[in-house]
Amino acid sequence: MTILNTRNLSLEEVQRLFGFQEQYIESFSPLLSLELLTELEQQELLQIRDDFRRYLTSGKVSEGQVKFLVVAPLLRLAGFYRYPIEIRLEEDIADIEVEDEDLIIKGRFDILAVSKAKHTKPQVYFWVLLIESKNSQIDISTGLSQLLTYAYKSIDNQKSVWGLTTNGRSYQFVYIQQGNPPIYHLMPELNLMERERSMQLLQVLKAICQL
Structure with missing residues (x-):
């Protein structure tokens, strides 16, 4: 039996192992209802951007700094810190066994938001948003293979889940659906x-939180 870490899987391997098919959606509107931001939300968003820009001008921003400086305040502003949502950090996923390949895949997700008001089955909470973060110099597409691997476990228990890969500057939302084959929809990059893309970023996070 071969054991692999999710960090060592390419997107091509993930597509082959789990049967994922890729599609692209040109707008968020078919899936989410985006609301206008308040003046206060816009001001806070601008502050998050300015704080992050200061670190960017100094050079590489580490993965940990991205989580602390940008992802965490964005999640707070979008409402993810309020009940019934609960944030979980850096937890191991259950081993994924690929029998035909004699393979076990292990990994640890970065950030997961679950709804404590929804259960997919006893003691299993509904996954709202799964986030994979990278340092500022890494292309966000490199986190997609990990994101899909983690999400593959969740769509055993629910029909769909939202994912997000980010390096602090760029944001790629992914809508992942259960099916035969399972499908992941790439949304417009933010x-x-x-300014306009950052406002849409917060609008999308708020809409996902309110689903």
Whole structure:
């Protein structure tokens, strides 16, 4: 039996092992209802962006700094710190066994938001949003293989889950659906450093939180 860590899997391998098919959606509107931001939300968003920009100008921003400086305040602003949502950090996933490949996949997700008001089965909470973060110099697409591997476990218990890969500057939302084959939909890429895209970023996070 071969044991692999999710960090060592390519997107091509994940597609082959789990049967994922990729699709692209050009707008968030078919899946989410985006609400206008308040003046206070816009001001706080601008502060998050300015704080992060200061670190970017100094050079590489580490994965830990990305989580602390950008992801955490964005999640708070979007409402993810309020009941019934609970944030979980850096927990091991249950081993994924791929029998035909004589393979076991292990890994640890970065950030997971679950709803404590929803159960997919006893003692298993509904996954709301799964986040994979990278340092500021890594392309966000490199986190997609890990994100899909973790989400593959959740769609055993629920029909869909939202995912997000980010390096602090760029944000790639992914809508992952149960099926035969399972499908992941790539949404339009957003950017914290661009005013309109950053506002849409917060709107999307708020809409996912309110689902």
